[in-house]
Amino acid sequence: MTSSGPRSSGVTIYEVAQRAGVSIATVSRAFSDGAKVAPATRDAVHAAARELRYVPAAAARALAVRRSRALGVVLPHIDGPYFAELLVGFELAASELGFSVVLALDTPHTGRPSTVLDMLGRVDGIAFMARSAAEDGTVREVAALRPTVSVARAHVEGADAFYAENRESARRLTAHLIDHGRTRIGFAGTPEPGSDIGRRYRGYLDAMTAAGLRPGRHHEITPVEASGTALAEQILAEPGDLDALVCGNDEIALAVVARLTRGGMSVPEDLAVTGWDDTITARYLTPGLTTVRQDVAHLGGLAARRLAARIDGEPAQEPVTVASTIVRRRSCGCPDPAPPTASPTKESS
Incomplete structure (x- = not known):
């Protein structure tokens, strides 16, 4: 049975600073308040963190403690009816299972991969919904640390995938x-x-x-x-x-x-x-x-239930496709x- 606990690489903030060519204070600011760091410097810090699979200290500490009974959802935006239905289905299923939901908006163009990394310390698992919600590399990094599912995006190794037939x-x-x-x-x-x-x-x-x-x-x-x-x-x-x-x-x-x-x-x-x-x-x-x-709310519910099962220790399964009419x-x-x-x-x- 696959463990749902974190797998730490033991990477420190000092190593990230050395790889990015900046001070540890700059690394800290890049994750805590990226707006105060020059975009090029912030991008270099985030790139170094991704390469080294570094998790900010606050999140790393939380990864080692008891479950938070929360599921994370990463969306590119919440405009339009599609994401509203998807999120409603996910939240209803999560509530039935006794989980709360933490929402983050993230795209490859925000320049802030730490949005997802910062969430790690507050949730037991994460669902990435739609192709533009975070880079595939970020999904792989998260899947190495937390139970992970994806909805309506390319299948990433280590994460369960759900699709509507298209x-x-x-x-x-x-x-x-x-x-x-x-x-x-x-x-x-x-x-x-x-x-x-x-x-x-x-x-x-x-x-x-x-x-x-x-x-x-x-x-x-x-x-x-x-x-x-x-x-x-x-x-x-x-x-x-x-x-x-x-x-x-x-x-x-x-x-x-x-x-x-x-x-x-x-x-x-x-x-x-x-x-x-x-x-x-x-x-x-x-x-x-x-x-x-397509029953988008049903798709969201399936993702939430599967994420809860992964948190309970079940291994990843083959991708699931839901019929369309x-x-x-x-x-x-x-x-x-x-x-x-x-x-x-x-x-x-």
């Missing part, structure tokens, strides 16, 4: 657009390696290749509302380039449909649009948004599904 559903979704007679189909979203959107992009390419079609324009944009609106502005300025657009998530798709509609374009007549996530807004948008439903609405050319009918009520006598 590639095959994206292939079938794109093939459905082709069945509607669409041949100039573009893709919107940045396909980072190992990410959900990366797998969706591969599925889109699979369908285009199978149909003997050349992929349409690929708009590499971040999966947020503002990017979708900006893309719609571009489409309005240059109409006719595409007859369908596969969006990496609902947030992009909803913004595109709303802005195109206001700009006088008709969806799906002028441009068919699909999303991903089946958010509540997708059901009430006009036209209704064709999308892919295509939901067809009018934005792709299908008729909107009929609204549910209310059950008749009997009058009281």
Whole structure:
């Protein structure tokens, strides 16, 4: 049985200072208040710490003491419905198991890998959610010290991995657009390696290749509302380039449909649009948004339960994939599904 306790390399602050070519006081400031250290110096200290697998003293002391009954979650941001659902599912499962949740926002561009390292002393295990939440190297370092799981990102050795099924559903979704007679189909979203959107992009390419079609324009944009609106502005300025657009998530798709509609374009007549996530807004948008439903809250709950099991000493398991379902609405050319009918009520006598 794998131990859940820390594995210390015995690296000291003096060694980190020597490797980075700075004083120990500078190393201390880089971890306690990075804003007071020049960016280049701070980056050198963090790089040295990563290379030596150094854990700040406060966290190292906490690693040796009793469990905190807390689970850490690392996210790139908390904007949009996807991360909200993921976090709710995780927190509900953690609460049922008697754990609290500590949240940290971290991306490869913050210049502060210590955000995650500082969390180590306050939690019993950490879940990394989405590709842009910390570098893979940071995930490997944490997995060597604490039970670790990842959600919707490339599998890292030592960490349990959870995914929603993406590639095959994206292939079938794109093939459905082709069945509607669409041949100039573009893709919107940045396909980072190992990410959900990366797998969706591969599925889109699979369908285009199978149909003997050349992929349409690929708009590499971040999966947020503002990017979708900006893309719609571009489409309005240059109409006719595409007859369908596969969006990496609902947030992009909803913004595109709303802005195109206001700009006088008709969806799906002028441009068919699909999303991903089946958010509540997708059901009430006009036209209704064709999308892919995945139980994101369930995914978050699975990650929390698995992290708790790892803390109890269970070894890492093979990656787990949760099924996805295509939901067809009018934005792709299908008729909107009929609204549910209310059950008749009997009058009281």
